[in-house]
Amino acid sequence: GAGVSQTPSNKVTEKGKYVELRCDPISGHTALYWYRQSLGQGPEFLIYFQGTGAADDSGLPNDRFFAVRPEGSVSTLKIQRTERGDSAVYLCASSSGNGPYNEQFFGPGTRLTVL
Amino acid sequence: KNQVEQSPQSLIILEGKNCTLQCNYTVSPFSNLRWYKQDTGRGPVSLTIMTFSENTKSNGRYTATLDADTKQSSLHITASQLSDSASYICVVRGFGNDYKLSFGAGTTVTVRA
Numbered sequence: 001g002a003g004v005s006q007t008p009s010n011k012v013t014e015k016g017k018y019v020e021l022r023c024d025p026i027s028g029h030t031a032l033y034w035y036r037q038s039l040g041q042g043p044e045f046l047i048y049f050q051g052t053g054a055a056d057d058s059g060l061p062n063d064r065f066f067a068v069r070p071e072g073s074v075s076t077l078k079i080q081r082t083e084r085g086d087s088a089v090y091l092c093a094s095s096s097g098n099g100p101y102n103e104q105f106f107g108p109g110t111r112l113t114v115l
Numbered sequence: 116k117n118q119v120e121q122s123p124q125s126l127i128i129l130e131g132k133n134c135t136l137q138c139n140y141t142v143s144p145f146s147n148l149r150w151y152k153q154d155t156g157r158g159p160v161s162l163t164i165m166t167f168s169e170n171t172k173s174n175g176r177y178t179a180t181l182d183a184d185t186k187q188s189s190l191h192i193t194a195s196q197l198s199d200s201a202s203y204i205c206v207v208r209g210f211g212n213d214y215k216l217s218f219g220a221g222t223t224v225t226v227r228a
Contacts, residue, residue: 004158042119042204042218043159056215091158100146100208104216106158 002026004107006092012113013082021077021110025094032075033104034067035091043091049075050098082114118142119207121219128195128226136222138188138205150179150190151204153221159204162190195226 005024013019025032030051035043045059049069057067064082069075079086089111093104119140128134140148147166151159163172167183176199178191192199205219 040124041220042206043216044218045215048215093158100210101164103149103161103164106160108156108158 004092004094004105006090006107006110008110009108010111010113012115014115015082015084017082017114019079019082019112021079021090021112023075023077023092023094023107025073025075025092026105027073029094029096029105030072031095031098031102031104032069033093033095034075034077035093037089037091037109039088046077046090048098055098079112082112084114087112087114117220118217119205119219121203121205121222123222124220125223125225128224130195130197130226130228132195134192134195134224136190136192136203136205136224138190138219140186140188140205140207140217140219142186142207142209142217144210145183145186146208146210148179148181148188148208149206150177150188151206153202153204155201159206162203192224195224197226197228200224200226 007022032049034046037043047057052072064080067077089109091109092107095102095104122137149164150162153159163179165181171180176193181188202221202223204221207217
């Protein structure tokens, strides 16, 4: 079956531009997570959705970052006025629930480069 | 301060040899610990999950150990293969904020022929 997919795989943009990153979770997974991974580091939590609502957005670094999941499936991470420091790999994960033993399945990530 | 520390940062081993990766954590209360393998350009994939009552668990040539008293875990790779070249990330989940995972920075393993 299909895993978590993310598009685009790579995105190069200029400082100050707006970008959207898309995540297609595993079908039927109600929980969806966004992470940011810098080179040589583990993923860093950004936001968690349960269904359509953002249950926890405490990891978003500032108000330039926003994410939606309008129909409880596909999610889009939006970054306004991009800065060079936003360059990283953005990972999406989904799981069938948010219990402690529910495995999060990760997508391949979107590598964002801000010039 | 990161609650999950991994060592070494990187290592190089010859094909067929064994290696052991270390993970120390301070997450408390502790629920479970997973080791993930992340190939270059891919998302992490879970290898093993261990709860506080488990001391060892194997998945093929991968064997994980856990000492919940000292808050230490290890991942042992036996008879390494070229395909084992990847980053191995230790991920700890506590109670309370169940969905929030604490990630180590990973150990990059390079297997050479």
